[in-house]
Amino acid sequence: MQNSPLNKRLKLANIPTPVEDYNFKSFSFLIKRDDLTGFETSGNKIRKLEYIFEKAVSEGVTTVYTCGGEQSNHSRATVVAAAKLGIKCKLFLWGSKRKNVTSNLFIDLFLNAEIQYLTKKEWESVEKFMTEDKIYTERNSNQKILIIPEGGSSEEGILGYINFLYELKEQVDLRNLSGICIATGSGGTAAGLIAGLSILNITHLKIYCVNVLYSKPIIQNRIYEMAENTLNKYFNGVKLNKNTLEILDGYSKEGYKNISTGKIKLIREFASNSGIILDPAYTGKAFCAFYDLLQSGYKNVLFLHTGGGFGVFSKTKQYLA
Numbered sequence: 001m002q003n004s005p006l007n008k009r010l011k012l013a014n015i016p017t018p019v020e021d022y023n024f025k026s027f028s029f030l031i032k033r034d035d036l037t038g039f040e041t042s043g044n045k046i047r048k049l050e051y052i053f054e055k056a057v058s059e060g061v062t063t064v065y066t067c068g069g070e071q072s073n074h075s076r077a078t079v080v081a082a083a084k085l086g087i088k089c090k091l092f093l094w095g096s097k098r099k100n101v102t103s104n105l106f107i108d109l110f111l112n113a114e115i116q117y118l119t120k121k122e123w124e125s126v127e128k129f130m131t132e133d134k135i136y137t138e139r140n141s142n143q144k145i146l147i148i149p150e151g152g153s154s155e156e157g158i159l160g161y162i163n164f165l166y167e168l169k170e171q172v173d174l175r176n177l178s179g180i181c182i183a184t185g186s187g188g189t190a191a192g193l194i195a196g197l198s199i200l201n202i203t204h205l206k207i208y209c210v211n212v213l214y215s216k217p218i219i220q221n222r223i224y225e226m227a228e229n230t231l232n233k234y235f236n237g238v239k240l241n242k243n244t245l246e247i248l249d250g251y252s253k254e255g256y257k258n259i260s261t262g263k264i265k266l267i268r269e270f271a272s273n274s275g276i277i278l279d280p281a282y283t284g285k286a287f288c289a290f291y292d293l294l295q296s297g298y299k300n301v302l303f304l305h306t307g308g309g310f311g312v313f314s315k316t317k318q319y320l321a
């Protein structure tokens with residue numbers, strides 16, 4: 001492992017994260033607590049950012065650009081990591097300027113990130129906005145800018161969830177698991193996991209992805225493409241085993257920024273039994289899908305808690321209704 005690309009990372013996350021046992025209703029299962037990767041840096045994104053910022057620092061980057069929804073966990077984690085490393089950060093957020101800011105957006109502003117708000121239509125061309133701004137700014141200042149794609153899902157970022165699998169392997173006998181259930185936004189976490197399974201030649205495990213943002217065919221292709229690109233770039237083209245991916249579709253019908261009252265009911269019931277807080281955009285929806293798996297008789301599926309806790313504070317009225 002000495003020359004492994006997995007070693008080229010900064011230490012930004014509190015890892016390994018714990019794997020804990022839970023009982024809920026008649027079910028027993030494991031949760032891997034990636035919500036505990038840090039406080040300001042909490043959640044899955046910081047694992048990706050360890051690799052992305054290693055590249056940024058080694059290339060002398062002065063400013064990072066990234067993007068997401070206005071309550072983007074990835075954007076918040078990027079702002080925090082950049083602040084730690086003395087790197088400037090500009091965010092391109094789908095949303096609009098608000099009088100009352102809360103949750104992730106509050107942290108972004110508190111840490112002095114520069115923010116450009118985009119309408120939903122403009123968001124469709126967010127990469128163009130970031131690229132044109134980068135070209136203009138680099139031409140007119142001494143800044144060296146790195147664009148971090150949505151969700152930190154670059155080839156370097158994806159290494160974070162390949163590394164995760166090596167970490168999990170030390171904690172749990174993977175032969176005793178049948179799957180891992182996760183929330184999926186940009187798809188990078190899933191891409192890392194299926195790439196990692198291919199590298200380790202593990203064929204019996206399924207990665208159950210709950211797509212909260214993109215339709216099933218779009219996200220499925222993106223996950224395969226990102227996993228293949230990372231394998232080709234860093235692992236001598238290890239062949240991707242596509243059978244380890246399964247998309248659990250239909251758990252975000254209310255829309256990415258919303259959550260149904262039925263889902264909140266389950267989230268609250270689980271919270272008051274376990275002390276675990278699940279967020280409205282990602283992990284709350286993923287847990288509802290996970291619960292359906294349990295009810296359908298699936299056994300030994302691990303739930304990966306990918307964080308997002310700050311998002312709860314932008315939905316307190318709905319959560320307490």
Ligand SMILES: Cc1ncc(COP(=O)(O)O)c(C=O)c1O
Nearest residue numbers: 073151185186187188189306308
């Ligand atoms: C809390 C949380 N869970 C899951 C995800 C999904 O991760 P990915 O974008 O790698 O699919 C995100 C990313 O946006 C997130 O913030």
